[in-house]
Amino acid sequence: MLLAIDTSTRSLSLALYDGTQVIAEATWVTEGRHTVELMAAIQALCKQSEIALSSLTLLAVAQGPGSFNGLRVGFSAAKGLALALGLPLIAVPTLDITAAAQPVFDGALLAVAQAGRGRVVAGAYDWIGDGWQARHGENDLRIVGWATLLDGITTATLISGEIDQDGLSAIRQAIADGKPLQAAPPAFWLRRAGFLAMLAWERWSRGEISDTTGGAPFYLHQPGVPHP
Helix, strand or coil, rough: CCCEEEECCCCEEEEEEEEEEEEEEEEEEECCCHHHHHHHHHHHHHHHHHHHHHCEEEEEECCCCCCHHHHHHHHHHHHHHHHHHCEEEEEEEEHHHHHCCCCCCCEEEEEEEEEEEEEEEEEEEEEEEEEEEEEECCCCCCEHHHHHHHHHHCEEEEHHHHCCCHHHHHHHHHHHHHEEEEEEEEEHHCCHHHHHHHHHHHHCCCCCCCCCCCCCCCCCCCCCCCCC
């Protein structure tokens, strides 16, 4: 049984996954209460599902990019459980979780998460094989304002993730101006730990994970992530 924890931004999400199905999931928006809410929510989810923490076999955590406080709380909880229970911990990039939930689209995908002060952190993805794969070029993960992000789009692009009202207005205006954009339906914007659990399980099953301690979180303002 895998427990997945995502505290990257104000949106918190937890999931229990047995390798075949998502047994339970909870997602909500918190206002800076990650520390207070997270462990109580983990205990409640396990209790409601009648799953003891001692029965877990694998842990997953969202790696970022994200807020310093959010990621710190998530990694602290996940690493604490991993140490106490003697379990491997798999970290998955936050925008990969958003991308995994998106439908097939004939074009590129931009997955976004809120970065504060009217900005988003955006990652570019291409559909390869049976899913979205992150690009790894110099400008394929960046922190920008909505206007800058949308102005650079010249080919068919689907946008999804944490789209606020300003972002939605900007997308609609860009579409009206002839930009080849499409916003995913709102239900696809929510970043869900069920997808984090599936990604972590798949990578673990394929033996793709070399660091089973979860590594280190990836904050919004790390070297290599340019400022706007």
